[in-house]
Amino acid sequence: MTANHPTFPANMTRRIEILMFPGVQVLDVTGPAQVFAYANTLGGGALYETALLAEEAEVTCSAGITLRCRELCEAPSDTVIVAGGGGVNGACARPALIGWLRGRAEAVRRMASVCSGAFLLAEAGLLDGRRAVTHWNRCDEFAARFPKVRLERDPIFLRDGAVWTSAGVTAGIDLALAMVEEDHGRGLALAIARQLVVFLKRPGGQSQFSVPLELQHADDRFADLHAWIAGNLRRSLTLDVLAERAGMSLRSFARHYRQRTGRTPAETVGLLRLERARALLEQGTPVAATARACGYGSAETMRRAFVHRLGVAPRDWQERFRR
Structure with a gap:
């Protein structure tokens, strides 16, 4: 042009x-x-x-x-x-x-x-x-x-x-x-x-994907597990914990989960934590409090997850997209 x-x-x-x-x-x-x-x-x-x-x-x-x-x-x-x-x-x-x-x-x-x-x-x-x-x-x-x-x-x-x-x-x-x-x-x-009753005028850099929405298209066999994970992000969500919650053996759970969803349980937990952390930061929640609420353990662990997945640090994300 x-x-x-x-x-x-x-x-x-x-x-x-x-x-x-x-x-x-x-x-x-x-x-x-x-x-x-x-x-x-x-x-x-x-x-x-x-x-x-x-x-x-x-x-x-x-x-x-x-x-x-x-x-x-x-x-x-x-x-x-x-x-x-x-x-x-x-x-x-x-x-x-x-x-x-x-x-x-x-x-x-x-x-x-x-x-x-x-x-x-x-x-x-x-x-x-x-x-x-x-x-x-x-x-x-x-x-x-x-x-x-x-x-x-x-x-x-x-x-x-x-x-x-x-x-x-x-x-x-x-x-x-x-x-x-x-x-x-x-x-x-x-x-x-x-x-227009648009809840949020979303900046262009935000994702067009919603992890919970995407998971709704996966097999309903794990729908209850996904809802439980989203409500318990503060916890240590190890493979053992998730398999027990799903009522399956560790080996069977890992195999069937990947077959049905296309990702590992750990990847799903990471994505749900990241999406929740983004929402909290956009609402103005401090970085350290967001890390605790989402189960990252430390602000540094959350920072690494943000940089790896989104290419920016949590503070930069908050400054860019805070409502």
Whole structure:
């Protein structure tokens, strides 16, 4: 992308274009659109004009909802957001659409994608050499198709220069809130988050994964054990303790647990401790108290776990993400 894009004073309406295609995920479109609509309502003026664009006059979303669209155009615009969805592979095979994206990137201030919309940006070559994220369930496919992109599997959203990418579905709301914050300040972004009943306006560096949520997709045989672990993180959760709690022999427990969940019991304990520690730090709990509450034994042990898994120390995490 070049610097040949329009500039918008703070009191001027910014045009936001959301690119759609047949089979688009409806929340990828309506989530960001509602953020910008609330910015107008709560910001006291026409801060944004949102336009839904497609090659078709009407697009049927994956949920069966049909949305009316404007034609692809070259009107002055501030931001293009590419939605994702099951129809993205078909959209990637449309030369006119890819050509429009390449041209648009030269004319706007920001290019962005929600969920698998990153596939379209990558197909247009707009992510080559850049850090990017997409829905966790399509990361392997994305990495194989676009080896020139520096794919990161964990963040909710990423910004690399003038190009923004976000993870699955609701992460598009986080991305749009971050754009409003960049344009008009944190106060308005937080007001919109409250209006949307978003519990926390998540910073982009936070993970799109939830360990308890991921474990719900594993075999229910260990559901009670996982709930017990989460409630007893202060304890010494050795393999012996966990096997006894599961009512299995040590050897049988270790083997069956890995077969059913894809990880060792110790890895699950470590991930649950880390997730709980992150939440406590974000709430303002002191580092030493967080280490004790999560069963790390010492602040240094917790620091090593944070650096190994997240690349930052607990104090740095707290400074970055404290609510």
